[in-house]
Amino acid sequence: MEQTHETAIARMRGFIYGNWQTCITSAFAELELAEILVDGTKNIGYLANKTGIEPAILFRFLRCCAQLKFIMIDAGTKDITLTDFGKYLLRNHPGSQRDAALLNGAFYRYEPWGKITGVLRAGSGEGFSETHKSGSLDFLKDKPAHLEVFQKAMTNLSVTENETLAKNYDFSRFDHVVDVGGGHGTFLRAVMESNPGMHGTLFDLEETLASVILPEDPLSERITLTGGNFFESVPATGDLYTMKNILHNWPVEKVRLILNTLHLAITGSPGAREKRVLVIEHLMSEDADAESIAPWMDMNFFILVGGQERTFHEYRELFFGAGFEITKTLLTKTGRSIIELGITPAA
Numbered sequence: 001m002e003q004t005h006e007t008a009i010a011r012m013r014g015f016i017y018g019n020w021q022t023c024i025t026s027a028f029a030e031l032e033l034a035e036i037l038v039d040g041t042k043n044i045g046y047l048a049n050k051t052g053i054e055p056a057i058l059f060r061f062l063r064c065c066a067q068l069k070f071i072m073i074d075a076g077t078k079d080i081t082l083t084d085f086g087k088y089l090l091r092n093h094p095g096s097q098r099d100a101a102l103l104n105g106a107f108y109r110y111e112p113w114g115k116i117t118g119v120l121r122a123g124s125g126e127g128f129s130e131t132h133k134s135g136s137l138d139f140l141k142d143k144p145a146h147l148e149v150f151q152k153a154m155t156n157l158s159v160t161e162n163e164t165l166a167k168n169y170d171f172s173r174f175d176h177v178v179d180v181g182g183g184h185g186t187f188l189r190a191v192m193e194s195n196p197g198m199h200g201t202l203f204d205l206e207e208t209l210a211s212v213i214l215p216e217d218p219l220s221e222r223i224t225l226t227g228g229n230f231f232e233s234v235p236a237t238g239d240l241y242t243m244k245n246i247l248h249n250w251p252v253e254k255v256r257l258i259l260n261t262l263h264l265a266i267t268g269s270p271g272a273r274e275k276r277v278l279v280i281e282h283l284m285s286e287d288a289d290a291e292s293i294a295p296w297m298d299m300n301f302f303i304l305v306g307g308q309e310r311t312f313h314e315y316r317e318l319f320f321g322a323g324f325e326i327t328k329t330l331l332t333k334t335g336r337s338i339i340e341l342g343i344t345p346a347a
Contacts, residue, residue: 024064025089026105029098034089037071037082044078095159099152106146108139112303125303135249135305141207151211154183158244161334162190165280168332169340171195171240174276178203178238180230180262181246184212185223191242192219201226201235234262236269244280244336248297249307252318259322266343267323277324277341283331284311293335315339 028034031051036042047062048055062080066073070086073079089098103109112119112129119125125132131139140147171177171191178201179188185202192198199222202212206227214220226235231254234241241262247255266275282294294309301307310318316326319341328340 020064021068022104022110024061024068025070025101026110027061028065028070028086029089029101030105033065034070034082034086034098035091037080038087038090041074041079041081044080047080097156099149100156102149103153106149108136108146109304113300116299116303119303125306129304131304132306137205137208147207148211151184151208154245155186158186161332161336162187164334165244165332165336165338166190166194168330169278169338171198174198174238174240176200176238177240177242178235180234180241180243182242182244183208185214187242187244188223189219192222198222200224201237203228203230203235205229230261231257232261234265236265239271239275241266241275241277242280243277247279247315248281248301248309249305251306251308255318256322259318259324263323263343272343275343276327279315279319279339279341280336281315281339282309282335283315283337283339284309286311286313320344 031053033047033051036047036050044055044059044062048058051058053061059078062071062073065071065086069083070089072081072083074081087093088095089101090096091098108130112125115128119128122128136150137147140150165187172195174195175197176199177188177191179185179191180203182188182202182204188200188202192200201224202209203226209225209227212225214223214225228234230246243258243262247258250258262277266272266277269275282292282297284294284298285292288295298309301309312329319326319339323344324341325344326339327342328338330338330340332338
């Protein structure tokens with residue numbers, strides 16, 4: 001009983017002080033300490049010179065980083081070495097999470113969570129979150145450094161899942177996929193890599209596509225970049241449309257607008273009945289006790305942009321109202337579901 005009591009308190013304190021870990025991780029990334037340490041062990045004086053932080057203060061911070069296993073500190077010399085785990089905060093690590101760490105520590109993402117009681121009482125993040133009114137991308141359009149971090153963070157967050165998602169659905173029957181709100185195109189490329197005859201359109205805001213650099217390879221030659229706003233129009237060129245992590249960013253009325261615009265593009269072109277839409281999202285379980293990241297994602301989007309994660313039934317109603325029917329649902333190992341849509345027979 002005593003051990004259970006102690007364990008419960010330790011667990012509770014982990015929740016209470018968890019924000020400290022977020023801040024330390026974000027600062028480690030912002031100070032580029034992984035980049036400084038990647039070529040070998042360094043002493044505190046060297047790190048202080050590179051970061052512009054007084055050595056004694058920096059060492060106090062580094063002790064926390066050592067607790068998170070980003071670095072090792074030699075007990076005798078106090079020299080600092082980057083760990084393999086810490087390398088995930090490198091810019092160019094294949095599994096880099098550096099920009100995700102910077103994003104979650106950014107003022108416009110972090111501060112609204114500290115006002116969550118006010119958000120709950122108000123019933124909205126409006127007035128608490130600077131991105132609530134018009135979304136993150138609109139807020140960041142005149143903040144190029146933050147916008148770059150946001151876009152790269154989206155890539156960081158997708159790095160472990162795109163290949164899995166691409167393998168969980170049969171894309172081979174389609175000739176042209178349009179990735180709606182596809183960001184830097186990492187998901188589109190993952191889909192096209194195993195489908196050599198497929199062509200793709202990466203559709204996103206002009207300012208987003210301006211920062212897209214496609215690798216110089218045969219795959220990129222089959223990708224067209226098309227700028228636009230999915231609230232206004234969507235290219236009618238595809239026989240498959242994908243929307244990964246798009247709908248959860250928006251409140252119901254905006255989701256309806258996106259779906260209506262998409263429906264108009266599909267039904268206004270030949271072969272509408274055979275065309276398909278893939279919506280890739282976390283589905284909220286009807287069981288509130290089910291272990292899932294979805295409730296956390298849901299609260300994040302509620303606070304920051306007025307969006308939400310939805311249950312299967314909530315999505316089905318939204319799709320039906322826009323002239324779509326669910327033809328297939330696949331739960332993947334990533335925790336996200338692939339929801340396949342077709343045009344409803346009555347449409």
